[in-house]
Amino acid sequence: MITLQCLLEFQSEGDRRKVLDLMCKFSSAERYGYRRLLEGWTREELKKHLAQVFQVNTRYADDAILKASAVLSSCRERGQNPTKVVFGGRGLFEKLKKKHLNGPRHEELEREWKEKRQGNLYSRGDKKKKGNLNLRFVWIKGELFLRICVGKRRWVYAKVVRPVKREGDKWIGFIWSLHQAEKTGKWFPYDVELKLKNGEVYAHVSVDEEFPPAVITLENGVIGIDVNAYPFHLALAEVSPDGNLEGHERISLHEFLSADRDKREYLAWQVAYQVVRLALEKGKAIAMEDLEKLPKGRRGDGFLKLRKTLQRWAYKSVLEKIEVLARRHGVEVIKVNPAYTSVIGKLKYAPQYLVDKDVAGALVIGRRALGFEEELPEAYRLLLRDEEFLLYSVAQLEEKVKELKQELKGEENEWRKKAIKARLKTTRGELKTLRAHLRALQSGEGEPASRQPADRWKEPVRGHLPGWRIKTWRVLSAALTVPVLEKFSHVKGTVRDFSPLRPILVLGDWERAVRRPVPVPGAGAAVQVV
CATH class of the missing domain: 3.30.420.140 (YqgF/RNase H-like domain)
Structure with missing residues (x-):
């Protein structure tokens, strides 16, 4: 998807005012729709409601919902509270709240805030509607105009101003595509979004980019x-x-x-x-x-x-x-x-x-x-059937839970407490997983992975990872992370040294791994831990 920008010139102040009023309605519909989405309204019932309340066609209403949904999804992906969203920008909002700002500076910020909050209009592309239904590019006497729907069968035509900036400007390709679509009738969808900035209305056009066939595979x-x-x-x-x-x-x-x-x-x-x-x-x-x-x-x-x-x-x-x-x-x-x-x-x-x-x-x-799948190496597979090792790992995890509880009891900082609680919850989860695996092994049920043949390193994957394989890797991680990798005092925070696993991976010798030499500061050599 590539986005191109152009300036719009209106034929009269009346036309400009009609478009600005429509942009204000659309922006209000987007904010109103966002609040209704938080309340659990469905898209269909909200579309009809917005069209009636803000007196816009259902296409504009649906596009307002689409924009509001995008804001909501983005907010949730970033881990932010959706109820705290500020349309128009939180930065500008916080600046306007400052009481010491006044005069020209305050007026400039207020204008910018209103433009970002109220100066938006969007229409998604549609191949069946000659590229776009509400905001469509048309040719009039050899010049390019944007036809803006402002009511039922009522349009405003704004002249498109966009000089070619360089030889490889993608605007050239877009104009050529419009000419070809006009001649052949084979239209392509393009999204158009109008934005108000410094008193001018700009159109942002988004089209799918056509890529050459892949030569490096x-x-x-x-x-x-x-x-x-x-x-x-x-x-x-x-x-x-x-x-x-x-x-x-x-x-x-x-x-x-x-x-x-x-x-x-x-x-x-x-x-x-x-x-x-x-x-x-x-x-x-x-x-x-x-x-x-x-x-x-x-x-x-x-x-x-x-x-x-x-x-x-x-x-x-x-x-x-x-x-x-x-x-x-x-x-x-x-x-x-x-x-x-x-x-x-x-x-x-x-x-x-x-x-x-x-x-x-x-x-x-x-x-x-x-296309390669990742089976457990044979040494790991045997390790998950070694009851002595599993009992050792369970004991190490139980000890880790006790340490974290003691650490939590002595911590006064609330934020550090939350971090310790998160680690405690994770460790308890690993302990629960390992105990369940041990019980299954002792009862003779075993794990699906334990009945698989030796590691097939290069067999193609077919679909998603099977559930039993994910569970096996989860059990293995629980058995090795704390009991082996976090056993020694020089390991703190995120584990980045995985060399202790090599004796297990190559030789299957877990006892050697937990007794490995550990560097002691100032000693100049490794000291055997027993």
Whole structure:
């Protein structure tokens, strides 16, 4: 989807006033519709209600609901309270609340606030309606006009002013497409949104972008991409056609945290160019997670730093730009189911390749794009049938629960308490999962994974991950994370050292893993923990 902007010139002040009144009605309908959506109104009943209350056609009413729904979805994805949304911008709203502002500065802010709050009109594209029903581009005596529906069979025609800015300006392609549609009758849909700015009305046109056929495909492998919040970076894994790791690198995103909105947009494109350039050099396709919901920190969870990082940066933005830029350059982009990519990566590939969990997660994403499934290695499968190890893991988790309870009892800071409570809840969940698995094993029921043949590293995936396989990885994570990886005092916070799992993965020796040498500050060498 590409968006182009043009200025509108009205033939008379009366025409301009009609459009401004319609924009005010539409903006009010959007805000009113947003509140009704929060109350649980359905789209159909709300569409008729808005058309009657604001005296607009049902198409405009439906488009107002569409815009309100987008705001609501975006708000929920960011983990924000939907009831606290301020149409027109919270920044301007907070500035206007300041009593010391007056005179020209206050008048300027008030004008800008009203334009953003009341100066909007949107109409979605429709191929069957010659591109757009309510806001349609038409040719009159060789000049381009926007026909704006202001009532039942009543229109205002505004002249389109848009000089070509450069040789590769996409406006040229849009105009050519309009000419072709006019000649052949084969119309294409385009969305149009009118916005009021500095007293002028601008039209923003959005059309689907046509991409060239992909010339770089999965044939030579893929570059898997994993986006991580802490440390804030992209992890890239070069994956060969047979599913092995050929190389990896990181792209830091910390500069995003101190940048304003425009600079973040610029930086996101720079990152996208860097990734696509690598794909072109290596001749590999790009694999990324297909995310419908983003991992935004929830309010009150105690993890203020992580939540602040995730909320300051639009997670989808970079991935969307990478996808668009890759398709423009003929690089195939594959989106995969993100379920358990991080868990599988850290438990299976981080100790195998001695890489961090982020690169390992990117490797799993790349392998999944190539069609490989991820069975448990034989050593892990046997481990989940080892009753002695499972009893040991249960005891370690029980001890961890006691430690967290004691820590919670002695903590006075409310935010730290919430963080401890979240960790306690997670640990209790892992303990519950492991106990259930142990009971099933002792009763002779076993786990589906324990009855599977040895690891088939390169068998293609068919559909989504089966439920039993997800459950098995969940049990394995519960059995290894706290009992093995978090056993020693030098491990704090997020676990990033997965080397203790190598003796288990290679030799199946879990006792050696829990007695591994641990570096002691100042000792100059590793000391055996017994």
